[in-house]
Amino acid sequence: MTLKARLTIVALASAYALAGQTFLQMSDPQFGMYSKNTNFTHETANFEFAIATANRLKPVFVVITGDLINQGGNAAQAAEYHRIAQKLAPGIKLFSVPGNHDVENEPTKESLAIYRKRFGPDYYSFRVGGIAGIVLNSNLEKDVHNVPEEGAKMEAWLRQELEKAKSGGGRIIVFQHIPFFISDPNEADEYANIPRKTRARYLKLLHEYGVEWVFAGHYHRTAEGHDGTLQMITTGPVGLPLEGGKSGMRIVRVTAEGVKQQYYDFGDLPESLEPPAPAPTAAK
Secondary structure, three states: OOHHHHHHHHHHHHHHHOOOEEEEEEOOOOEOOOOOOOOOHHHHHHHHHHHHHHHHHOOOEEEEEOOOEOOOOOHHHHHHHHHHHOOOOOOOEEEEEOOHHHHOOOOOHHHHHHHHHHHOOOOEEEEEOOEEEEEOOOHHHHOOOOOHHHHHHHHHHHHHHHHHHHHHOOEEEEEOOOOOOOOOOOOOOOOOOOOHHHHHHHHHHHHHOOOOEEEEOOOOOOEEEEEOOEEEEEOOOOOOOOOOOOOEEEEEEEOOOOEEEEEEEHHHOOOOOOOOOOOOOOOO
16 A cells, blocks of 8 residues: 555545544632642532532543642542543543642652542543544653653653644644643743743744644633634633532534634533534425
8 A cells, every 4th residue: 555545545544533622621620729638528529519510411522731739649539530521421531630739839759650540641642533542641741850851851742742743633622720821922931830931942842743623621611812823721620619600511623624612600501512503494
């Protein structure tokens, strides 16, 4: 088979796989935040509702973009996250993403080891149909002074994974906890974003491989911005919202034509992921 024929088959397979896939993005269940780590009853109620909603809507996967728990290393908070996450229906894949509360604002070898033991890899890739997902540990972008070798390793890995994803066809989507920026790729450094020097380097790499969508959390309210063709989507929390935000989740539909996404407060979730049927045409 010629190279051209193989590439044609890959393109056709990707287009078929992207005929219509919908996933849910949840963020910041953050067990313990409401009560400052004295209990997690409020987070339990919210996360159980979120998982039950996923079972009702039946997306192809659920991704939880960080701050799974409020206190890194807290075994009880981690156990409660796992207990409820395991209620997700077997046919729905779950992808967990590390947040700053999971691995600490300034990660160490110890904090990374604890996270990896309890939750799995802190950066990895996956493929579901025509979606090539890349999960990053944003705290290895934010501050790596304790573990510079870990930051360099992830960045080199990212280039390799982007190359693989591009060769495999489909749509590349990046997931991390801290957004690269809230609204403007040139905005000043702050707690809620990635430092400009690192941000510029990563954004350049993502543009090089045609990445157009990055989904994050951390902000505890919603925001959207863009850097040329790249859309930076920041999703509100399953847990405690801040500054007028509301608890909820984002529904993302990916097709060969593009990506459509919307954040829903818990009180406004749709009955189904199926698009509404067109209104009947009046008889002439």
